[in-house]
Amino acid sequence: MRLNKLEKIKEKSNAKNLLIVGEPNLFYFTGYRGVGGLLDCDGTRTLLVPLLERNRALGIKDLDVKVYYPVKLEENVIEGTLVSAVEKLCPSTTDKKLLIDLGYASVDLFLQLSSKYEAKNITEDILQTRAIKEEKEIEAIRHAQRATAMAMKMASESLVEGISEIELAGIIDETMRKGGAEDYAFPSIVAFGENSAEPHHIPCERRLRKGDTVVVDIGAKYNGYSFDSTRTFLYGITEKSKRIYDVVLEAQLEAIDAVQEGIEASQIDRIARSRIEKEGFGKLFVHSTGHGVGIEVHESPAISMKSKDILREGMVITVEPGIYFQGELGVRIEDTILVRKGKPEVLETLYKTL
Structure with a gap:
């Protein structure tokens, strides 16, 4: 207590x-x-x-x-x-x-x-x-990370032409449970093709086709604590999807590198947003760069343009830039990160290189 x-x-x-x-x-x-x-x-x-x-x-x-x-x-x-x-x-x-x-x-x-x-x-x-997590809380988040990582790996291995979003979401949820999750931090998001342009898409009967982008945004819950991770898979790489993916990944990596105690949370958002704007896609990045994670999957601090929060050691946050072309495709890459005094600790679930 x-x-x-x-x-x-x-x-x-x-x-x-x-x-x-x-x-x-x-x-x-x-x-x-x-x-x-x-x-x-x-x-x-x-x-x-x-x-x-x-x-x-x-x-x-x-x-x-x-x-x-x-x-x-x-x-x-x-x-x-x-x-x-x-x-x-x-x-x-x-x-x-x-x-x-x-x-x-x-x-x-x-x-x-x-x-x-x-x-x-x-x-x-x-x-x-x-917002400041104790070691016991961080350990629970690591358990949730492991269950999420198992599910993300299973998701990548289950991408076969014709599978539906709902079917893949079911596989993901079952894998998290088998990995020790007591619950899901939020309803799993699985979005194919044009649906990947909806950041909070609800899985439907849409079936996977060659050339689709696949956004998988999932998180397990363990002993009351949440995790959050997003990966975008390209099921048949096109020139446009690869270009967008590379821009989002570069924005995310640059923002993550800046995460440390004492930095303004708004600065993390600014770094990711500036990179995307520089490539001409600024208006297509329609949400904040991240948020705190803990008992709730969205809590303090806010990693946004107008955030007044200052990052402190022990905070757990996400960095998740995205670019969305309505009716066509979307790309989002997200990691949950432990704030340290120096280099941040990235709690990864799956490699992000294509």
């Missing part, structure tokens, strides 16, 4: 009370994966969960668990909602200030809490805290 990190957040805001919501946050701070909230009321920490999650929550050691339910079924069950439980255990008459991550709070939850407390948003503090 990382409950000690809550004290720093409270001290920064000069507050006594804090409520953590959202499964990713709850998992990060307590190891609990489910619905509910973690209440820190003047140093007394309580995991608040609905009745159906009680048995799972009681497995969390060294943390008091309180249960809430719409009606009073048992003496030790708090009648009402999460807000009712917060009010009962941390009355606003004691201290009206309550810190909460609004990134995970529903509008209804925020409105109810705001009517009783002086709710202050600590989303940025939570994001920055989670």
